[in-house]
Amino acid sequence: MKKAKKWYDYLWIVSALYLILGFFNILFAWLGLICFFVPLAIAIISGNKAYCNRYCGRGQLFQLLGERLRLSRNRPVPRFLKQKWFRYGFLIFFLAMFLNMLFTTYLVAAGASSLREVVTLLWTFRLPWHFAASSAASVTPWVAQFAFGFYSVMLTSTVLGLITMALFKPRSWCVYCPMGTMTQGICQLRHRGEAK
Amino acid sequence: MKKRFAVVDTALCVACGCCVKVCPRQAITVPKGIFAEVARTQCVGCGLCAKACPASVIEIMQEETP
Numbered sequence: 001m002k003k004a005k006k007w008y009d010y011l012w013i014v015s016a017l018y019l020i021l022g023f024f025n026i027l028f029a030w031l032g033l034i035c036f037f038v039p040l041a042i043a044i045i046s047g048n049k050a051y052c053n054r055y056c057g058r059g060q061l062f063q064l065l066g067e068r069l070r071l072s073r074n075r076p077v078p079r080f081l082k083q084k085w086f087r088y089g090f091l092i093f094f095l096a097m098f099l100n101m102l103f104t105t106y107l108v109a110a111g112a113s114s115l116r117e118v119v120t121l122l123w124t125f126r127l128p129w130h131f132a133a134s135s136a137a138s139v140t141p142w143v144a145q146f147a148f149g150f151y152s153v154m155l156t157s158t159v160l161g162l163i164t165m166a167l168f169k170p171r172s173w174c175v176y177c178p179m180g181t182m183t184q185g186i187c188q189l190r191h192r193g194e195a196k
Numbered sequence: 197m198k199k200r201f202a203v204v205d206t207a208l209c210v211a212c213g214c215c216v217k218v219c220p221r222q223a224i225t226v227p228k229g230i231f232a233e234v235a236r237t238q239c240v241g242c243g244l245c246a247k248a249c250p251a252s253v254i255e256i257m258q259e260e261t262p
Contacts, residue, residue, distance in 0.1 A: 003217075049229035053213030063214075076252035082208050171250040174212035184211050187229030194228075 008055050012064055015057030019158060022119075022151045026132040026144065029151035036179070043183035047190040052180050059171050062161055066170025077168045077175055087181045094157075094178040097123055101149035109142035116145070120152040121159065198258045200241025205253040206231040215245035215254060 021028035035058070039051035052059065066072030080086050107113040117133045118126040129148065136144035161173030174180055202215075202224065209231035215224045216232070223238030224245050232245075232254075246254040 003220075043229060047229060049211045049213065049226055052211065053216055053226055059212065059214075077250065082210065082251045082253070087210075169248075169250040169252070171212060171214055173250075174214070175210050175251045177210075177212075180210055180212060184230060187211070191228045191230065 006054075009060065011055055011057035012060035013057070015061045018057075019155070022155070023132055025135055026117075026129065026147045026151060027135055027139065029147040029154065030143075032150050032154045035154075039179050039183050040186070043186040043190070047187055049180070049183050049187060051183065052174065052177075056174075058158070058161065059174055062165045062173055063170045065162075066165045072165050072170045073167055074170070075168050077164070077172050081164075081172070082175050087176050090176050091178040091181045098153060101146075101153065105142050105146045105149055108145040109140075115141040115148075117148065119148060119155060122156050198260075200256055200258050201236055201239040202234045202241060202243070202245050203255050203257045204232045204234060205255075208251060208253045210251050212250060214248045214250055218244045218248045220244065 018028065018031060021031075035056075038055070039049075042051045043049065066074070104113070108115055115136065117128070117130045117136065119129040120126050129151075133144065136147070157173070157177075161177075164172035164175075204215075204224075211226045211229050211231055213226050213232075216226060220242065221238050221240060223235045223240075224232050225235070226232050241256050241258075243256045246252075246256055
């Protein structure tokens with residue numbers, strides 16, 4: 001029995017489009033903040049993970065690539081990946097890298113360093129990204145710097161997600177996704193003291 | 197025949213909702229965003245959720261005969 005598709009079952013197109021647009025104009029990276037604030041807002045206001053459960057375009061994209069296009073080995077993830085210490089450890093690491101990116105943006109805003117037109121993959125590899133920076137000159141430098149930094153975060157997590165999608169189950173990323181861990185934590189706080 | 201049903205390891209569930217999407221009987225939900233819950237009256241133990249679960253924390257169990 002196939003379920004009828006809803007509008008939100010096509011959000012993977014938005015996720016794919018986001019990654020593609022970043023190759024043409026880095027300022028589109030700012031739109032990624034939606035995937036940052038919407039899940040948090042839903043968790044805080046409604047106390048559930050409707051974002052993960054329904055609207056996450058990235059999850060849908062991994063599902064599509066892994067299942068429909070058969071790019072996944074479909075094996076269980078290693079045990080450590082789903083443990084609390086790893087999930088929260090990865091969240092803390094991710095947030096630290098995020099703060100580091102915000103600090104770089106601040107340095108550019110304060111005039112202490114100049115704009116670097118690079119996308120940093122896996123927090124290590126600096127990829128020249130000047131080809132998507134044609135419009136970066138028309139905005140305040142820190143606005144462009146944040147775009148490069150945020151796109152780095154999004155591309156890095158997509159690459160990690162693609163690797164685990166190929167090695168394990170399609171949506172293995174969901175197991176250690178920092179946003180997922182954070183929203184689950186918020187839900188736990190919101191519902192503490194309630195009967196199971 | 198013994199009834200089969202899905203059981204979620206709630207301590208390790210990441211509440212992603214992959215199971216909800218594949219369940220043909222709407223027997224599994226993530227009501228509070230913390231873990232998935234199985235409605236035993238609805239579940240037929242088909243195992244689709246267990247197969248889809250990215251964390252592999254769903255198992256199909258068999259009812260004990262009294």
